[in-house]
Amino acid sequence: MNNVRLRTRGIMPVQKLKLLCDAGIxxxxxxxxxxxxxxxxxxxxxxxxxxxxxxxxxxxxxxxKVKEKIDKLHQYTFSISDGAxxxxxxxxxxxxxxxxxxxxxxxxxxKKLFNGDGQTSEFQLLSEENLSAKANxxxxxxxxxxxxxxxxxxxxxxxxxxPGYKGKLYLEVxxxxxxxxxxxxxxxxxxxxxxxxxxxxxxxxxxxHNTDPILFDGSGNPLSxxxxxxxxxxxxxxxxxTEGSNADDIVGYKARKHRDMIDLDRINFYxxxxxxxxxxxxxxxxxxxxxxxxxxxxxxxxxxIPAQLAAEMIAYDTGSGELRTHYAGFFDSGFGGxxxxxxxxxxxxxxxxxxxFLIEDGQTFCSMKFEPNTEIPKFIYGTEISSNYQGxxxxxxxxxxxxx
Numbered sequence: 001m002n003n004v005r006l007r008t009r010g011i012m013p014v015q016k017l018k019l020l021c022d023a024g025i026x027x028x029x030x031x032x033x034x035x036x037x038x039x040x041x042x043x044x045x046x047x048x049x050x051x052x053x054x055x056x057x058x059x060x061x062x063x064x065k066v067k068e069k070i071d072k073l074h075q076y077t078f079s080i081s082d083g084a085x086x087x088x089x090x091x092x093x094x095x096x097x098x099x100x101x102x103x104x105x106x107x108x109x110x111k112k113l114f115n116g117d118g119q120t121s122e123f124q125l126l127s128e129e130n131l132s133a134k135a136n137x138x139x140x141x142x143x144x145x146x147x148x149x150x151x152x153x154x155x156x157x158x159x160x161x162x163p164g165y166k167g168k169l170y171l172e173v174x175x176x177x178x179x180x181x182x183x184x185x186x187x188x189x190x191x192x193x194x195x196x197x198x199x200x201x202x203x204x205x206x207x208x209h210n211t212d213p214i215l216f217d218g219s220g221n222p223l224s225x226x227x228x229x230x231x232x233x234x235x236x237x238x239x240x241x242t243e244g245s246n247a248d249d250i251v252g253y254k255a256r257k258h259r260d261m262i263d264l265d266r267i268n269f270y271x272x273x274x275x276x277x278x279x280x281x282x283x284x285x286x287x288x289x290x291x292x293x294x295x296x297x298x299x300x301x302x303x304x305i306p307a308q309l310a311a312e313m314i315a316y317d318t319g320s321g322e323l324r325t326h327y328a329g330f331f332d333s334g335f336g337g338x339x340x341x342x343x344x345x346x347x348x349x350x351x352x353x354x355x356x357f358l359i360e361d362g363q364t365f366c367s368m369k370f371e372p373n374t375e376i377p378k379f380i381y382g383t384e385i386s387s388n389y390q391g392x393x394x395x396x397x398x399x400x401x402x403x404x
Contacts, residue, residue, distance in 0.1 A: 004016065004019050004020070004023070004124070004125050004126065004127075005126045005127075006125070006126070006127035006128065006129070006195045006374060007128065007374075008195070008372070008374045008375070009128075009129055009194075009195055009196035009197070009198040009372070009374070010194070010195060010196070010198060010310075010371055010372040010373050010374040011042050011192055011193070011194055011310040011371050011372070011373050011374065012042075012131075012192070012193040012194070012195060012373075012374055013041065013042060013333075013373050013374065013375055013376065013377035013378065014039045014040065014041055014042070014377050014378050014379060015375075015377070015378045016193075016374060016375070017039060017043075017044050017193060018039060020193065021034045021044075023125070024101055025100065025101050025102060025103070025125075025131070026044060026098060026099075026100060026191075026193070027098065027099050027100075027101065028097050028098060028099075029049070029097045029098075029099065032047070032097040032185075034098070038187070040190060040332055040381075041310075041332040041333045041334060041377040041379060041380050041381055042192055042310040042330070042332050042333055042373065042377060043190040043191055043192045043330060043332070044098075044190065044191050045138070045187040045189075045190050046096050046097075046098050046135065046150070046169065046171070046187060046188070046189045046190060046191055047096060047097040047098065047184070047185050047186065047187055048080060048094050048096065048097070048171065048182055048183070048184055048185065048186045048187075048188065049080075049094055049095040049096055049097050049184060050079060050080065050081050050095075050184050051077055051078065051079055051080065051094070051095065052077070052078055052080050052084065052086070052092045052093070052094045052173075052182075053070050053074055053076075053077050053092065053093045053094070054074075054075045054076050054077070054078075054090060054091070054092055055070060055073040055074060055075060055091050055092070055093055056073045056075060056091070057073060057091060058091055058172060058174075059073060059151075060151070060155060060156055060157070060158065061151065061152075061153060061154055061155060062154070062155075062156050063154065064153075064154065065153040065154070065167075066093070066151050066152070066153055066168070066170045070093055080094070080182055080183050080184055081183065081184045082183065083181050083182070083183040083263075083265075084181065084182065084183070085179050085180070085181050085261055086173060086175050086179065086180050086181075086182060087175065087179050088175045088176060088177065088178065088179055089174065089175070089176065090174065090175075091172065091173075091174050092172070092173045092174070093151070093170055093171070093172055093173075094170065094171045094173055094182075095168055095169075095170050095171075096150075096168070096169040096170065096171055096189075097184075097185070098169055098191070099167065099168050099169065100133065100152075100161060100165055100166065100167065100169065101166045102130075102131050102132070102133065102161070102162075102163055102164055102165050102166065103125055103127075103130070103131055103163065103164065127195060128195075128196070129195050129196030129197075130163035130164075130195075130196070131163060131193055131194065131195060132160070132161060132162060132163050132193070132194050132197065133160075133161035133165075133191055133192065133193050133194065134159060134160055134161070134191070134192050134194065134312075135149075135150035135159045135160075135161070135169075135189050135190065135191045135192075136159060136189065136190060136192075136312065136329040136330045137188060137189055137190075137329070138187060138188060138189060138190050139347070139397075140397045140398055140399070141188045141189065142349045143296060143347065143349060143396060143397035144175075144177075144178065144180065144262060144397050144399070145175070145176040145177040145178065145255055145294045145349065146173065146174070146175050146176065146180060146188065147172075147173075147174040147175075147176055148171055148172060148173050148174070148188050148189055149171070149172045150169055150170070150171055150172075150189055150191075151169075151170045151171070151172055152165055152167065152168075152169060152170070153165075153167050153168070158172075161191075169191075171188065171189060173188065176294060176351075177255040177256075177257070177259070177275075177294050178255070178259050178260075178261065178262050178275065179260075179261035179262070180261060180262050180263075180264060181261055181262070181263040181264060181265075182264055183264075183265070186264050190330060192310070192330065194371070195374050197371075198371060198372060199233075199369050199370065199371055200309070200369075200370040200371065200372070202230040202231065202232065202233075202234075204370075205228075205230055205234055205370060206225055206228065206230065208306065208309075209222075209223075209225065209228060210225060212306045212339065213304070213339045213343075214234065214303060214304060214305070214306070214343075215227075215228055215234070215236075215301050215302070215303050215343070216301065216302040216303070216304075216342050216343040217301065217302070218239075218300065218301075218302065219342070220302060220341070220342020220343065221342070222339070223301065229364065232367075232369075233314065233367040233368055233369040233370075234367065234368045234369075234370070235364050235365075235366070235367050235368075236299040236300070236301050236303065236313075236346055236348075236364075236365060236366050236367075236368065237299065237300045237301065237362045237363055237364050237365055238297050238298075238299065238300060238348060238350075238359060238361070238362070238363055238365040239251060239297065239298050239299060239300040239345070239361065239362075239394075240252070240282075240285060240286070240287055240297070240359070240360070240361035241281055241282075241285060241361050242281050248280065248281070249280065249281040250278045250279065250280055250281075250394065251279055251280065251281055251297065251298075251394065252278075252279035252287075252295055252296060252297040252298075252394070253272075253276040253277065253278055253279060253295065253296045253394075253396065254276065254277045254279060254290075254293055254294070254295050255275065255276060255277075255293065255294040255295075256274075256275055256276060256277055259274065259275050260274070262275075262399055264399070266399060267398050267399060268398065268399070268400070268401055268402055269399060269400075269401065270399055270400050270401065271400070271401060272396060272400050272401060275400070276296075276396065276400075279295075285360055285361040285362075286358055286359065286360040286361070287358070287359055287360075288356050288357070288358050288359075289350065289352040289356065289357045289358075289359060290352070290356060291352055291353065291354055291355055291356055291357075292351060292352070292353065293351070293352070294349070294350070294351050295349075295350045295351070296347060296348070296349055296350070296394070296396065297347075297348045297350060297365075297394070298345040298346070298347055298348065298393055298394040298395075299345045299346040299347075299348060299365070299366075300361070300362055301343075301345075301346075302336065302342055302343030302344055302345055303331075303335075303336055303343045303344065303345075303346055303368070304335060304336025304337060304338070304339065304341070304343040304344070305331050305332065305333055305334060305335045305336060305370075305381070306333070307333045307334055307373075307376050307377065307380050308333070308372060308373055308376055309333060309370050309371065309372060309373065310330070310331070310332065310333055310370070310371050310372075310373055311330075311331040311335075311368050311369065311370050311371075312329045312330055312331065312368065312369055312371075313329045313331065313346065313366055313367070313368050314329065314366065314367045314368070314369060331346075331368070332380065332381040333373060333376075333377050333380045333381060334377075334380025334381035334382050335381045335382070337382060344393075345393050345394065346366070346368075347394065347395060348365060348366060350365075
């Protein structure tokens with residue numbers, strides 16, 4: 001019998017995720033088993049299925065299955081097995097290849113109860129807390145301005161999957177700036193599994209930073225405790241100026257409208273200038289964002305995620321401005337390297353809603369919350385896996401040609 005013992009609360013690392021897959025708690029669909037390269041340090045990539053449903057609008061199923069809602073809002077269905085184009089600002093629901101069978105409750109080592117219906121199985125989960133899951137877009141998805149959210153049957157919230165959920169996963173996909181060509185197996189989102197739910201307090205963050213730095217200045221020097229902004233999480237600010245005030249330096253990008261499609265299979269292929277308008281270093285320290293335009297900036301601070309932690313960037317509080325920042329929220333253990341590496345800048349995907357909005361260099365822009373891993377991941381970001389954005393500065397998605 002295979003036992004998985006969970007003694008500590010937190011995010012499940014790669015080695016535990018693999019055990020959950022072996023046990024059928026996370027599983028692929030017929031003809032599409034889980035692949036080894038889906039695993040990240042703290043998450044598993046989710047893959048698009050074989051068809052896409054064009055629906056009239058977004059929705060939450062509440063008291064119904066997702067399929068029942070699709071039937072009510074359905075316009076047409078088409079295969080994406082050999083590739084298909086999704087048009088901007090249209091809502092598509094795509095069943096994913098992965099399914100979940102989360103335990104209906106926690107089973108302690110003392111109770112010695114089997115997962116599921118209590119019948120003998122090859123797998124026994126011994127845990128103190130329930131397992132839940134949370135999904136988020138992958139970094140490249142956000143940088144292409146593709147709005148995505150995972151939906152589950154009977155759910156009243158996007159992206160969050162309750163303990164005991166058993167069933168299919170669906171992805172709402174809304175390309176915003178560019179048409180995109182997708183096919184079965186493409187990975188737009190990722191899933192984390194939690195044992196219980198524990199976020200680090202502000203005091204915990206400050207104590208950890210004091211001995212294992214998390215935030216650094218632009219030169220890679222750890223920030224002092226006094227310089228770090230914390231309030232129910234750790235805050236980052238936006239960078240609109242570069243060292244030396246060189247007018248040729250690019251500090252951001254604005255998506256061009258009415259562009260050609262982007263085929264997600266084509267990596268390092270598209271010319272940047274065909275899709276993006278560069279924003280250059282300027283004498284002033286502010287910029288006015290156009291309503292509904294899409295921008296990419298970098299954080300002023302450099303950050304790193306220690307191996308024992310996982311992080312998530314949170315959509316900005318609209319009480320501080322009508323901004324949506326950072327569609328892609330997960331930051332894996334090891335992002336930014338070691339303390340000696342001096343961290344990496346976070347890329348901020350930004351849209352101002354309804355009205356023009358002024359932003360200034362150094363303006364507080366986004367919040368990051370941190371959770372412990374149940375144990376150190378077997379591998380971390382940037383090592384043993386192909387990590388596209390390790391050590392990044394301001395960087396567009398991997399589909400655009402990178403500077404030599």
